[in-house]
Amino acid sequence: MAKSKSEETPLMMQHNAIKARYPDAVLLFRVGDFYETFNADAVIASKVLGIVLTKRANGSASYVDLAGFPHHSLDTYLHKLVKAGHRVAICDQLEDPKMVKGIVKRGVTEMVTPGVAVNDKLLENSTNNFLAAVHFGMNEQAGVAFLDISTGEFFVAQGSLEYVDKLLQSFRPSEVLFAKQQQKHFRQTFGSRFYTYTLEEWIFTNAYAREILNKHFETHSLKGFGVEDLNDAIIAAGAAMHYLKDTEHPNLQHITALTRIDQDDFLWMDRFTIRNLELLQSTVEQGRSLIGTLDHTLSPMGARLLKRWIIFPLRDIGKINERLDAVETLIREADPTKLLQTHLKIVGDLERLVSKIPLKKINPREVMQLAKALQQVHEISTTLNAIDNPLLRQLQEQLDPCQPILDRILAEISDNPPVLANKGGVIREGTDATLDDLRAIATSGKEYLLRIQQQESEATGIPSLKVAFNNVFGYYLEVTNTHKNKVPNNWIRKQTLANAERYITPELKEYEEKITGAEEKILALEMRLYDALLLALQDYIVPIQRDAQALARLDCLLCFAHNAVQFKYRRPNVTDSHHLDIKEGRHPVIEQGLPTGESYVTNDLLLHRDEQQVIILTGPNMSGKSALLRQTALITLMAHMGSFVPASAAEIGLTDKIFTRVGASDNLSGGESTFMVEMNETASIINNITPRSLIILDEIGRGTSTYDGISIAWSIVEYLHDMTDHRPKTLFATHYHELNELENTHSRVKNFHITNKEVGNKIIFLRKLAPGGSRHSFGIHVAKIAGMPPQLINRANEILSQLESQHIEAPMEQIATPVQKVQLSIFDAHTDTFQNIREKLNAVDINRLTPVEALMKLSEIKDLLQ
Structure with a gap:
């Protein structure tokens, strides 16, 4: 039976009224020194947090589930709830319980969701925490926005659904917003890879989006951001801003700009390529990714930017060479580079520190760290000023140590401030005269009282005089009955005891008024002074953000210089040509994982659209075909990032797209087989190639029957060679040795293989690329290496011998010209x-x-x- 409101306690009535406004969030309800959860929230909290679930009375004849934890443990428990995928509404006491009779006023002060988090324990230093919003437009187009409230970064883009899918894969948002009516469409298009939240349809309208964005940026239009024509993207950005307001985040002064992501500015990689090349994470457990290998940045903001540089390599030769020139300069200028590295290590996460200012989340210790960072900005600017390089000079000009606010912080904040501002000891001595007086009173109270006691004792001749305190009338002078006739007339008697009397004096009363509540006055005054400093800091948000952006770029360039020296990378020559010429190339990730003392086997590789457009690569299993394919793509990618590359020399023709189809994986949740996934990915490549594309194909067609697979692989090579004018540079690794026949009929197809040699009964993989095709896969040998039982290996060799002796191969050259289909019966010419x-x-x-x-x-x- 439903409880009537009269049966509920006043506290639960207040709780339920607030909970009704946040029905899909876990409500943390502050009660005294605890955050409590009730009913269904309590059940969730007890399971996720491992805290005790109890019951408490709620009115005359009902009970509610209850689970709580101490308020000082909020950070720890909040982290667990959000990581478990829950939205959390933090409901605080808005009044001092000591000053209120009855129920304390309460309200939600912050809503935390996976995509809206500013708490350090919810964030990873080297990773952005993006909130994304998607708006589906017309003609299979969509707009997308990515907003990181912890850094103030705000990106928008618009394009095909495939492009938006790639961006979602690249930015890897913690939460994705879309309209409720688009739920089915979203799932069909992007699957269920993301934590999502739906908003009402009216939020996703052009007029509302422009209104909320213009109001936030205090502009009349969005032309200044270069996004005026991106209607779908603007709608997505408006939804993201609405969501921040909706989740109790009104102070967003650190979100200062919209940045447009233009597809034509960057080398394109679809989400399959990002996964296949293991750019951000390895596809195997405990494996290393490219970012894990290359990331030697010195600041969290540099680490975050490096990920974007990997996902969005440049397509402008001028900008690529600008970065390469800067890296070369940093390598040459070794001493200044060491100085820059030393200073950069001290900076810390300036980007997230400055974002805490408007959010009112920055603590005194972080303000002092901000000051130390600005001091390093000055040192870095001075060092860069002595280096002759256009890009580094540009970064130096962007740096501003913000001297006025730096001086103020150092003048007002104590050297070792506490984390919590309300604990005292934040403001430096000498900042405020009243504060200094109050501190003197609080710290030297006993000495002052002893001085009064001594002074009055000498003046009256009462040797046993003492000063004491009680809650009834405060500080007093106590005189024994022996000396009460010596008491001056201006003393006021307050109490008579059996053997003594107690008095107060005007001086003692004046001091009492000063000392009573001195600690509270000190804390209140310190908070006022601290808040005034934070208000002054607001004016420096934009220049400090520019500092952070410049330092992040410098950090990435320093990282590239470090890698080049440490791993013997060389500067690539990025040209406007259509070929790829790599000398002694190495795989950057595998190379770093080799056992000590073992060197990587290098390989030369040439792809040329007019002479050697398609390489058919054959060779034994485990011989290194896949590594060679991937290293070719990674070297090309690193060159377009502006990084030196693992090769002795490399001429890299400007590339606009890298496509890979590597490995096999089922999409069981989507009802797709390995072969269907393989064909979908390959079709995406075929339909999007350009003359400047680099295509990496590994084992196409192996997800179906052998002859189906050969036919598909054969026709793909023919298509890339003959049926398109684009002539994309292509590396095609295969087990189908029949494809070697293509070299005889297609002028730009060349056969290569990975070499091996037989020593006794063993096969040694030489991992060296050589011209010509291979006819052996050595699959049974690989099975033996993997530890298959000897009897199984022996039987496999017997079966292989039988199959090879009985198999009659049709001449493969017949495939080049269509022939009449002939179906042979299995019963023909039999008994x-x-x-x-x-x-x-x-x-x-x-x-x-x-x-x-x-x-x-x-x-x-x-x-x-x-």
């Missing part, structure tokens, strides 16, 4: 026994045959064969 089997099979009505009858018929045929 009467097979004729008998044919008659029995023809007599069977398959449509009426039960499974048991089928098994019986099969048994009859088996008996005939025996």
Whole structure:
């Protein structure tokens, strides 16, 4: 039976009223020194946090579930709830309980969701925490926005659904917003890879989006951001801003700009390529990714930017060479580079520190760290000023140590401030005269009282005089009855005891008024001074953000210089040509994982659209074909990032797209087989190639039958060679040795193989690329290495010998020209026994045959064969 409101306690009535406004969030309800959860929230909290679930009375005849934790443990428990995928509403006491009779006023002060988090424990230093919003437009187009409230970064883009999908894969948002009515469309397009939240349809409108964005940025239009024509993207950005307001985040002064992501500015990689090349994470457990290998940045903001540089390599030769020139300069200028590295290590996460100012989340210790960072900005600017390089000079000009606010912080904040501002000891001595007086009173109270006692004792001749305190009338002078006749007339008697009397004096009363509540006054005054400093800091948000952006770029360039020296990378020559010429190339990730003392086997590789457009690569299993494919793509990618590359020399023709189809994986949740996934990814490549594309294909067609696979692989090579004018540079690794025949009929197809040699019964993989095709896969040898039982290996060799002796291969050159289809019967040219089997099979009505009858018929045929 439903409880009437009269049956609820006043506290639960207040809780339920607030909970009704946040029905889909776990409500942390502050009660005294605890955050409590009730009812369904309590059940969730007890499971996720591992805290005790209890019951408490709620009115005359009802109970509610209850689970709580101490308020000082909020950070720890909040982290667990959000990481478990829950939205959390933090409801605080808005009044001092000591000053209120009855129920304390409460309200939600912050809503925390996976995509809206500013708490350090919810964030990873080297990773952005993006909130994304998607708006589906017309003609299979969509707009997308990415907003990181912890850094103030705000990106928008618009394009095909495939492009938006790639961006979602690249930015990897913690939460994605879209309109409720688009839920089915979103799932069909992007799957269920993301934590999502739906908003009302009216939020996703052009007029509302422009209104909320213009109001936030205090502009009349969005032309200044270069996004005026991106209607779908603007709608997505408006939804993201609405969501921040909706989740109790009104102070967003650190979100100062919209940045447009233009597809034409960057080398394109679809989400399959990002996964296949293991750019951000390895596809195997405990494996290393490219970012894990290259990231030697010195600041969290540099680490975050490096990920974006990997995902969005440049397509402008001028900008690429600008970065390469800067890296070369940093390598050459070794001493200044070491100085820059030393200073940068001290800076810390300036980007997230400055974002805490408007959010009112920055603590005194972080303000002092901000000051130390600004001091390093000055030192870095001075060092850069002595280096002659256009890009580094540009970064130096962007740096501003913000001297006025730096001086103020150092003048006002103590050297070792506490984390919590309300604990005292934040403001430096000498900042405020009243504060200094109050501190003197609070710290030297005993000495002052002893001085009064001594002074009055000498003046009156009362040797046993003492100063004391009680809660009734505060500080007093106590005189024994022996000396009470010596008490001056201006003393006021307050209490008579059996053997003494107590008095107060005007001086003692004046001091009491000063000392009473001195600690509270000190804390209140310190908070006022601290708040005034934070208000002054607001004016420096934009220049400090520019500092952070410049330092992040410098950090990435320093990282590239470090990698080049440490790993012996060389500067690539990025040209406007259409070929790829790598000398002694190495795989950057595998190379770093080799055992000590073992060196990577290097390889030369040439792809040329007019001479050697397609390489058919064959060779044994485990010989290194896939590594060679990936290293070619990674070297190309690193060059476009502006990084030196793992090769002795490399001429990299400007590339606009890298496509890979590597490995096999089922999409079971989507009902797709390995082969269907393979064909979807390959179709995406075929439909999007350009003359400047680099295509990496590994084992296409192996997800189906052998002859189907050969046919598909064969036709793909023909298509890339003959049926498109684009002539994309292509590396095609395969087990289908029949494809080697293509070299004879297609001028720009060349066969290569990974070499090996046989020593006794063993195969040694030399991992060296050589011209010509290979005819062996050595699969059984690999099985032996993997630890298969000897009897299994022996039997496999027997079967292989039988198959090889019985198999009759049709001349593969026939495939080059269509021939009339001929279907051979398995019974042709066989004995009467097979004729008998044919008659029995023809007599069977398959449509009426039960499974048991089928098994019986099969048994009859088996008996005939025996």
